Amino acid sequence: MPIDFSVEPEFQADLDWIDQFVREEVEPIEAIFPNGHLAFDKTFEPAQKLVRPLQQKVKDRGLWALHLPPHLGGMGLGNVKLALVNEILGRTVWAPSVFGCQAPDSGNAEIIAHYGTPEQKEKYLQPLLDGKITSTYAMTEPQGGADPKVFTTKAVRDGDHWVISGQKWFASHANYAEFLVTMAITDPDAPPYQRMSMFIVPKDTPGLRIIRNVGFVTEKAATHGYLSFDDVRVPADHMLGPQGGAFVVAQVRLGGGRIHHAMRTIGEARRALDMMCERALSRVTQGERLARKQMVQERIADSWIELEQFRLLVLRTAWLIDKHKNYKTVRGDISAIKAIMPKVLHDIASRALHLHGSLGISEEMPFAGLVMQSFHMGLADGPVEVHKVTLAREVLSRYRATEDLFPSYHLPEVRARAIEKYRAALEHIDEQV
Ligand SMILES: Cc1cc2nc3c(=O)[nH]c(=O)nc-3n(C[C@H](O)[C@H](O)[C@H](O)COP(=O)(O)OP(=O)(O)OC[C@H]3O[C@@H](n4cnc5c(N)ncnc54)[C@H](O)[C@@H]3O)c2cc1C
Numbered sequence: 001m002p003i004d005f006s007v008e009p010e011f012q013a014d015l016d017w018i019d020q021f022v023r024e025e026v027e028p029i030e031a032i033f034p035n036g037h038l039a040f041d042k043t044f045e046p047a048q049k050l051v052r053p054l055q056q057k058v059k060d061r062g063l064w065a066l067h068l069p070p071h072l073g074g075m076g077l078g079n080v081k082l083a084l085v086n087e088i089l090g091r092t093v094w095a096p097s098v099f100g101c102q103a104p105d106s107g108n109a110e111i112i113a114h115y116g117t118p119e120q121k122e123k124y125l126q127p128l129l130d131g132k133i134t135s136t137y138a139m140t141e142p143q144g145g146a147d148p149k150v151f152t153t154k155a156v157r158d159g160d161h162w163v164i165s166g167q168k169w170f171a172s173h174a175n176y177a178e179f180l181v182t183m184a185i186t187d188p189d190a191p192p193y194q195r196m197s198m199f200i201v202p203k204d205t206p207g208l209r210i211i212r213n214v215g216f217v218t219e220k221a222a223t224h225g226y227l228s229f230d231d232v233r234v235p236a237d238h239m240l241g242p243q244g245g246a247f248v249v250a251q252v253r254l255g256g257g258r259i260h261h262a263m264r265t266i267g268e269a270r271r272a273l274d275m276m277c278e279r280a281l282s283r284v285t286q287g288e289r290l291a292r293k294q295m296v297q298e299r300i301a302d303s304w305i306e307l308e309q310f311r312l313l314v315l316r317t318a319w320l321i322d323k324h325k326n327y328k329t330v331r332g333d334i335s336a337i338k339a340i341m342p343k344v345l346h347d348i349a350s351r352a353l354h355l356h357g358s359l360g361i362s363e364e365m366p367f368a369g370l371v372m373q374s375f376h377m378g379l380a381d382g383p384v385e386v387h388k389v390t391l392a393r394e395v396l397s398r399y400r401a402t403e404d405l406f407p408s409y410h411l412p413e414v415r416a417r418a419i420e421k422y423r424a425a426l427e428h429i430d431e432q433v
Contacts, residue, residue: 005084014063015084015085018088021054021057021058025054025057026054029050029094033046035219036092036093037176037219037220038221039051039093039102040134040176040177040223041176042133042134051097051098055100058099063085063099065100065101065109067082067106067110068110068113072113073129079259079317079318079321079322080315080319080322082263082318083263086260086263086264087263087266087267087311088267089101089267090264090267090271091270096264097131101260103260104136104172107137108128108135109125111181111240111241111252112128112200113125115240115241115249115252120200120240133179134173135178135179136171136173136174136181136225137181138168138180138182139151139168139183139250140168140169140170140171141167141168141169149192151166151185153165153183153184154186154188155184155199156186157236158233160236161234161235162186162238164199165232166229167211167226170225172224173225174203174225175210175213177203179203180200181198181201181240182201182229183250186244193247197239197240197242197245198239198240198245198249199238199239200234200238201229201232201234201238206232207229207231207232207233208228208230210225211228212226218368218369218372259314259318259321259334261338261341262317262337263314265344266310266311268370269303269344269348269349272303272349272352272367273303273304273307273348275352275356275367276352276356279356280300290355296355299351299355302347303347306344310341313333313340314337317334321334332394335387336391338381338384339384341378346375349367349371349374350371353368353370353371
């Protein structure tokens with residue numbers, strides 16, 4: 001299968017429609033409600049009144065929840081086309097909700113679709129797919145997120161129920177959620193990655209409490225839940241997937257979700273670059289436009305190169321996923337884009353901020369939020385370091401150690417082998433050449 005990122009004219013027409021629709025219809029919602037978390041509050045009528053008609057237009061055009069396979073109402077587009085859509089949606093925090101593909105609902109929907117029982121699908125999946133409710137993914141614990149082996153939240157079987165106790169940390173949008181998907185230790189004596197099981201927990205279950213909502217400096221609201229489970233009883237049929245299978249289930253959700261974030265980051269970074277270019281062409285200092293100054297030109301050139309490199313890496317990874325139809329085969333490639341994504345956004349957004357001077361640092365511009373968003377990207381699906389370790393392991397697995405004292409590419413050895421190979425032809429040539 002040759003690498004080809006071009007699309008048929010009909011899909012290009014869809015992309016053009018999405019681009020114009022996001023610019024003209026969705027971006028104004030962000031201008032009115034800059035707090036993107038409100039997209040998850042389905043009870044906040046002032047915003048929902050604007051969002052619902054746009055969602056209908058997206059549905060009418062057949063572009064709703066595009067990440068889903070056809071049997072769940074999506075188009076089964078494949079990851080290259082999804083990348084091309086998501087790089088447009090990344091321009092504004094409201095676009096994923098308008099198009100029915102916002103995280104963590106999209107990932108939660110994927111795992112319920114994959115592992116859910118018919119009852120779980122009817123009760124939780126359908127309203128999620130319809131965009132009627134919000135969900136949360138609660139995995140991280142206060143004592144550690146990057147290493148799930150330190151998790152202590154447990155679920156103990158009691159008759160027809162599981163009783164969950166423990167704490168979860170930074171569960172985004174828990175305050176708006178109807179239910180959460182969480183993992184707890186059910187088999188403490190099993191090997192570390194087979195100890196935990198996944199559960200669906202309705203938000204109103206007695207014993208489930210938000211200790212507080214945590215925010216960070218550029219966010220307009222605190223919406224990352226610090227949660228306490230005090231003997232939370234859920235019916236046994238609320239286990240999602242097999243007992244001890246939480247990590248297998250989680251992989252289904254993280255595989256696709258990881259690359260969707262990367263796709264949208266392209267859109268965020270491009271928006272910052274667009275702004276940088278307009279400003280450089282407009283602002284005059286010391287008698288000439290900023291765009292005439294070579295240090296400014298260098299920053300614009302660097303930003304363009306880094307963005308296009310990143311975009312190609314994302315598209316190539318999307319293409320590989322489509323080709324192999326298996327996230328595991330391209331785990332290293334996915335880790336690579338996860339690892340570089342925060343840096344690309346950070347560097348481009350920081351240059352854009354700086355080029356705008358005091359205006360750039362002010363809350364009248366989006367740059368500080370984008371810089372902070374780059375840190376979000378470097379943590380939310382696991383820290384950059386963890387992705388680099390995965391990638392490095394994958395790369396190293398393609399090599400073999402040498403038993404010799406000197407490396408296999410030691411030049412004197414290489415030369416000796418080459419001379420040996422061509423000895424007959426070299427007989428009459430001076431060895432010193
Ligand atoms: C905006 C945002 C939203 C989030 N939403 C959710 C959510 O909805 N649900 C959820 O469950 N979690 C969520 N998280 C939590 C996220 O998954 C964790 O922050 C992440 O897994 C890291 O865990 P930690 O914060 O406990 O950091 P730690 O595990 O304490 O790691 C801290 C730092 O240690 C270093 N480090 C860690 N491991 C290694 C290593 N192997 N090698 C080298 N250095 C290392 C890294 O520098 C890392 O940043 C969210 C986080 C953010 C920032």
